[in-house]
Amino acid sequence: MWRGNWFESISPSLDSAEKSDWTANSELNQATDQAGCSATALAPVYPLITRGASISGCIIRAEVSLNMISQNRIAIALLVVAMVFASPLSAQQKRRLIIDQDASGPGGTDLQAVLALVNSPETDVLGITVMTGDQWRDEEVAHTLRFLEIIGRTDIPVIPGAVFPLVNSKEEIAQWEKQFGKVIYQGAWNRGKPAHGPWEIPPMPEGAPSTKAANEDAAHFLVRMVRKYPHEITIYEGGPLTNLALAQTIDPEFASLAKELILMGGSIHPVTDNAEFTLTPHREFNLWMDPEASRRVLRSAWARIVVTTVDISVKTRMDKALTAEIAKGTTPSAKYVAKYAQDSFLWDELAAVAWLDPTIITRTTKLYMDVSIDHGPTYGDTLVWAPGEKPALSGPLVEVQEDLNKGKFYKEFVQLMMRATPDAHQL
Numbered sequence: 001m002w003r004g005n006w007f008e009s010i011s012p013s014l015d016s017a018e019k020s021d022w023t024a025n026s027e028l029n030q031a032t033d034q035a036g037c038s039a040t041a042l043a044p045v046y047p048l049i050t051r052g053a054s055i056s057g058c059i060i061r062a063e064v065s066l067n068m069i070s071q072n073r074i075a076i077a078l079l080v081v082a083m084v085f086a087s088p089l090s091a092q093q094k095r096r097l098i099i100d101q102d103a104s105g106p107g108g109t110d111l112q113a114v115l116a117l118v119n120s121p122e123t124d125v126l127g128i129t130v131m132t133g134d135q136w137r138d139e140e141v142a143h144t145l146r147f148l149e150i151i152g153r154t155d156i157p158v159i160p161g162a163v164f165p166l167v168n169s170k171e172e173i174a175q176w177e178k179q180f181g182k183v184i185y186q187g188a189w190n191r192g193k194p195a196h197g198p199w200e201i202p203p204m205p206e207g208a209p210s211t212k213a214a215n216e217d218a219a220h221f222l223v224r225m226v227r228k229y230p231h232e233i234t235i236y237e238g239g240p241l242t243n244l245a246l247a248q249t250i251d252p253e254f255a256s257l258a259k260e261l262i263l264m265g266g267s268i269h270p271v272t273d274n275a276e277f278t279l280t281p282h283r284e285f286n287l288w289m290d291p292e293a294s295r296r297v298l299r300s301a302w303a304r305i306v307v308t309t310v311d312i313s314v315k316t317r318m319d320k321a322l323t324a325e326i327a328k329g330t331t332p333s334a335k336y337v338a339k340y341a342q343d344s345f346l347w348d349e350l351a352a353v354a355w356l357d358p359t360i361i362t363r364t365t366k367l368y369m370d371v372s373i374d375h376g377p378t379y380g381d382t383l384v385w386a387p388g389e390k391p392a393l394s395g396p397l398v399e400v401q402e403d404l405n406k407g408k409f410y411k412e413f414v415q416l417m418m419r420a421t422p423d424a425h426q427l
């Protein structure tokens, strides 16, 4: 019966057949139906435990329904819920993740997204792979190392990746602009006054790191990890796709061995008065900086791709009120975020938090997505097709997020920025 199965289900030794038995329990199905959530969604014990608040709400609602079914079982059921949520998650139960990021710093969207993913008690961050994007790779690596020192997670390896795109370059774009017009945002290539070269690390306001990057390159790390944990690793991509393209080139099975790709990138029809997008609505930096890499990745055989585009990101804002809320926190995370906060859209943070809690996304659509590698005026633009208009060569349909519950997103984002970092340690 449900009670025994539920107890068994919190044992990591359960195999999939036993989990299916648990799913089949009619009383639980009835309870979850009444609670407005699916017993199937609750069935595998790891998602049950690891999905956190949203699923716990479902479980709690289910418990109320179970109580209505059978009053004398409620005490035991609540005890089980307490046991499930009081128990620290083992490494095997956490969601394995590699964060591929142009991790500019200090603070800002790149490292705030990393912080959301590291601060979640659900995740097992295997490593942070870095490529040139918003800043040059080496300064991003330095900011990431220092950031991990500040929050006490120097056990997470930082793996240097691509310094330059596969084909595109600052020099090529300078020539391109003479024909086709100015590119407003070029990340490392035009950020800062003056912009500096790839090997220079300007003075760091948060202090220089004493820890070192891993002695491996990002592409080989990515390949090694998906081979070690096939179909278990989520790749979170918050920057240009160079590292992933290199991994796919080294190992043609790379994408198919990952569990899924969570991507902040692409721009379809953003409604915004931001000058970066008003006249060039299909140009989005992450897909634009290395268009050839973007094509390689989007045409690869991922089991699943979820995309947070400019269209939905511009509905969010890291404004002074949100920063002030986080500034009330006393943790190293909260202090870091508040000190270096920038008024900006919550680009990468939305992709991260929506992966942790998909219920903040209220509408999605499926499209084929690619990037123009024509070196004419469309170079680097996002291309999309409807499901019925599949291009001859394509990757899988991607899940494009279109709208969100902003209040819920802000609440969960603020909580993640303020909370104590799991497994934090002193240097």
Ligand SMILES: [Ca+2]
Binding pocket: 101, 102, 103, 109, 110, 133, 134, 238, 239, 348
């Ligand atoms: Ca980024």
